[in-house]
Amino acid sequence: MANQYILSIDAGTTGIKVSIFDDSALVISNASEEFTQYTPSSEKVEHDANEIWYKTLTLMKKALQQEGLNASNIASIGITNQRTTIVVWDKNTGEPIHPAIVWQDQRTADTAEFYKEKWGEKNYKTTGLVFGAVNSTLFIKWILDHVPGAKEKAASHQLLVGTIDTWLTWKLTKGRVHAVSYSNASATSAFDITNLCWYEEWLNELGIPVELFPEVRDDMGDYGVTDISLFGEEIPINALIADQHAAMFAQNCREPGHVKCTHGTGSFLDVNIGDTPVFPGNSMNTILGWKIGDEIRYAMEGYVSVTGAAVQWLRDGAKLIENAEQTEELALSVEDNGGVYFVPALTGLSAPYWDSHARGMIIGIHRGTQHGHLIRATLEGIVYSIKDFLDTISRDANVQIQSVKVDGGGSKNNFMMQFQADMLHSEVVRPLNTDATILGAAFMAGLATGYWRNVDECYSTQNIDRVFQPTIDKEEINKYYERWSKAVSKTRDWMHVG
Numbered sequence: 001m002a003n004q005y006i007l008s009i010d011a012g013t014t015g016i017k018v019s020i021f022d023d024s025a026l027v028i029s030n031a032s033e034e035f036t037q038y039t040p041s042s043e044k045v046e047h048d049a050n051e052i053w054y055k056t057l058t059l060m061k062k063a064l065q066q067e068g069l070n071a072s073n074i075a076s077i078g079i080t081n082q083r084t085t086i087v088v089w090d091k092n093t094g095e096p097i098h099p100a101i102v103w104q105d106q107r108t109a110d111t112a113e114f115y116k117e118k119w120g121e122k123n124y125k126t127t128g129l130v131f132g133a134v135n136s137t138l139f140i141k142w143i144l145d146h147v148p149g150a151k152e153k154a155a156s157h158q159l160l161v162g163t164i165d166t167w168l169t170w171k172l173t174k175g176r177v178h179a180v181s182y183s184n185a186s187a188t189s190a191f192d193i194t195n196l197c198w199y200e201e202w203l204n205e206l207g208i209p210v211e212l213f214p215e216v217r218d219d220m221g222d223y224g225v226t227d228i229s230l231f232g233e234e235i236p237i238n239a240l241i242a243d244q245h246a247a248m249f250a251q252n253c254r255e256p257g258h259v260k261c262t263h264g265t266g267s268f269l270d271v272n273i274g275d276t277p278v279f280p281g282n283s284m285n286t287i288l289g290w291k292i293g294d295e296i297r298y299a300m301e302g303y304v305s306v307t308g309a310a311v312q313w314l315r316d317g318a319k320l321i322e323n324a325e326q327t328e329e330l331a332l333s334v335e336d337n338g339g340v341y342f343v344p345a346l347t348g349l350s351a352p353y354w355d356s357h358a359r360g361m362i363i364g365i366h367r368g369t370q371h372g373h374l375i376r377a378t379l380e381g382i383v384y385s386i387k388d389f390l391d392t393i394s395r396d397a398n399v400q401i402q403s404v405k406v407d408g409g410g411s412k413n414n415f416m417m418q419f420q421a422d423m424l425h426s427e428v429v430r431p432l433n434t435d436a437t438i439l440g441a442a443f444m445a446g447l448a449t450g451y452w453r454n455v456d457e458c459y460s461t462q463n464i465d466r467v468f469q470p471t472i473d474k475e476e477i478n479k480y481y482e483r484w485s486k487a488v489s490k491t492r493d494w495m496h497v498g
Contacts, residue, residue: 003073004073004074004075004451005020005021005022005028005069005073005074005075006020006021006074006075006076006077006078006442006445006446006451007019007020007021007060007063007064007074007076007077007078007235007445008020008021008077008078008079008080008438008439008441008442008445009056009060009077009078009079009080009081009168009438009441010080010081010243010435010437010438010441011052011056011079011080011081011082011164011165011168012081012082012243012264012265012437013082013085013102013103013104013264013265013266013309014034014035014037014265014309014312015032015033015034015035016032016033016035016052016055016056016059017030017031017032017059017435017438018030018031018032018056018059018060018062018063019063019435019438019442020063020064020067020069020074021439021442021446023446023451023452024461025433025439025442025443025458025461025462026461027435028067029063029064029066029067029069030063031059031060031062031063031066032059033055033058033059035047035048035051035052035055036048036051038099043105043106043107043109044101044105044106044107045101045102045104045105045347046099046100046101046102046105047085047099047100047102048099048100049087049089049096049099049100049164049167050095050096052100052164052167052168053167053168053171056168057171057230060231061231064231070231070232070233071226071231071232071233071234071235072233074235075236075445075446075449075451076235076236076237076238076239076445076446076448076449076451077172077226077235077236077237077238077239077445078237078238078239078240078241078441078442078443078444078445078446079165079168079169079237079239079240079241079441080165080240080241080242080243080246080437080438080440080441081163081164081165081168081184081240081242081243082102082103082164082243082265083103083163083184083187083242083243083244084103084134084135084136084139084163084187084188084189085100085101085102085103085136085163085164086100086101086136086139086140086143086161086162086163086188087100087161087162087163087164087166087167088140088143088144088150088159088160088161088212089159089160089162089167090153090158090159090160091158091159091160091175091178092158094171094175097143097147097150097153097159098143098146098147098150100164100167101139101142101143103134103305104134104265104266104305104306104309104347105133105134105139105347106133106347106348106356107133107142108133108135108138108139108141108142109132109133109348109356109357111133111138111141111142112131112132112133112135112138112356115131115138115205116131119131119202119205120282121282123189123199123202124279124282125279126192126193126194126199126202127186127189127190127191127192127193127199127202128186128193128277128279128285128286128287128288128298129187129189129285129286129287130282130283130284130285130351130354131189131282132350132354132356133348133356134305134350135189136163136187136188136189136190137188137189137190137202137203137206137208138189138206140161140206140208140212141206141207141208144207144208151207154208154209154212155209157209157211157212159212160178160212160214161208161212161213161214162178162180162213162214163180163184163187163188163242165180165181165184165240165241165242166178166179166180166184166214166240169223169224169237169240172226172227172230172237173223173224173225173226173227173237174227174229176224176227177223177224177237178214178215179214179215179216179217179223179224179240180213180214180215180216180217180240181216181217181218181219181239181240181241181242181290181291182196182216182217182218182219182288182290182291182296183219183240183241183242183245183246183287183288183289183290183291184240184241184242185198185214185216185288186242186287186288187242187287189202190202190203190208190213191216191288193277193286193287193288193298194277196216196291197216198210198213198216217240218291218292218293219239219240219241219245219290219291219292219444220238220239220241220290220292220444220445220447220448221238221239221292221448222236222238223237223238223239223240224236224237225237236449237445238444238445238448238449239441239444239445239448240441241290241440241441241444243262243264243437244262244268244270244287244301244303244437245270245287245289245290245299245440246436246437246438246439246440246441246444247260247262247268247270247407247408247436247437247440248260248270248272248289248297248299248440249289249290249440249443249444250407250436250437250439250440250443250462251405251407251431251436251440252405252455252459252462253270253272253405254272254297254455255272255274256272256273256274257271257272257399258271258272258405259271259272259401259403259404259405260404260405260406260407260436261386261404261405261406261407261411261420261428262406262407262408262411262436262437263307263308263382263406263407263408263409263410263411263416264307264308264408264409264410264437265305265306265307265308265309265312266303266304266305266306266307266308266309267303267304267307267308267382267385267386267408267410268301268302268303269301269302269303269386269389269390269393269404270287270289270299270300270301271299271300271301271393271397271399271401272289272297272298272299273286273298273299273300273397273399274297274298275295275296275297275298276298277298278298278300278397280396280397281392281396283351283352283354283392283396284300284301284302284351284352284389284392284393284396285300285301285302285303285351286298286299286300286301287299287300287301292444300393300396300397301351302350302351302352302386302388302389302390302392302393303350303351303389304344304349304350304351304382304385304386304388304389305347305348305350306344306345306346306347306360307344307382307385307410308324308408308409308410309344309346310342310344310346310360310378310381310382311324311327311378311379311410312324313346314327314374314375314378320371320374320375321375324409324413326375327375327378327379327413327415327416328413328414328415328416330371330372330375330376331372331375331376331379331415331416332372332415333370333371333372334370334372334373334376336376337364337373337376337377337380338364338366338368338369338370338373338376339364339366340362340363340364340365340369340373340374340376340377341362341363341364341377341380341381341384341483341484341487342360342361342362342374342377342378342380342381343358343360343361343362343363343381343484343487343488343491344360344378344381344382344385345358345359345360345361345491346359346360349488349491349492351388351389351392352388352389352392353388353488353492355491355492355493357492357493357494357495358491358492358493358494358495359491359494359495360491361487361490361491361494362374362377363487363490364377364487376415379413379415379416379419380419381484382410382416383416383419383420383423383424384423384481384484386420386423386424387423387424387481388488390404390424401424401426402426402427403426403427403428403429404420404424404426404427404428404429405429405430405431406420406428406429406430406434407430407431407434407435407436407437408434408436408437409434411430411434412430412434414466414468417430417466417468418468418471420468421468421469421470421471422470422471422472422477423477423480423481424470425470425474425477426470427467427468427469427470428467428468429464429467429468430464430465430466430467430468431462431463431464431465432462432463432464432465433462434465443455443458446458
């Protein structure tokens, strides 16, 4: 038998990455590429679903070719993905009827306000998600309302709906599998996370036929095989899991109280709360972490949609840096933030504020402000955002956080991780492999096929890079945080001004 490996796909917000793992969970081949970000107007963010598909297929082939591998060398495929981004396509032609609407999009903010009074609390206690503009069902409604003929096609069940994992699986299997994982279904605002079924009452209110939605399957399970025309042989697909959930699994956050924080395009903090959902307040999301057979895990989550994207803005928009790696050195070039605060609400404020009409702000600039102060304020703003929702989760879920496991590209920044340890007053643990999302999908795909015998064997492959300990006292933390809170208050409801 040919040497066997696991191929894992991370279909993120700004790019695609394909990694091939050996049985020591080491990457033997990598291929990645960014894809186009479309912003037709200030409130809209879109992706070309076909571009995502073509680049995914190309990178899969590239990753195989780099090591002289073929389909027979791949035991299983796992897919992890950006979550709330939605694709609507014609099931007869296989073509999207509109660009994918991305989870950062704010076009449905006013629609969310319209439905919020009647449906907000009810939806929260059904889906676990705070009612707001980041809502896949409202994205679907917008597409059906604005694409000519879409409502008629929907009524006659000629359309299909899916998150990016669903779209890629449908394409890989040449339309034979229209399915979604529990983790991704729970992110759509269309799924009842207690009864584990589509939330038909809400879909009926919006005029969206439930028949458009995919079959929901275990995150680790059977998602068919790739069409033989793609790689010459069939390859089984055994895991679909949403990105943050995959990172939790990779970081061994499988028991109540375990915490992970991912710094990618956005920053996400997830706290495992066990096998029963709780809905303590209408400010933080309760999500279904994963379902694997009889094992169900729920988590409370806070996220801020623009953190890594704020660093990207420093590079591409403000032209203040040439690459993200420069930010650590520049942040350390100054003694402190010089009184400068950057609230990275470039697409609104998420948890725990949920103000889609807020906008980003840099405040506290004076004649002594230097380049380094602006960079430092950006990194500090990311951490303050994390503190906002960790404090809320700790209070609402009555959880005392002692340790936070971090991953994602931003976790490589030592300055930011030390500041996070200081502001959260908690140790911050960074693994050697910070690519936890793609690793989590690989672990699940491998476990499904017996490539790894059990989870302990998976986790035994992982090593710690560094542990950051808090270095400042709570009085100083409170002083800094009070100024941050004042800055946030000034960004609120900005788009309604005038």
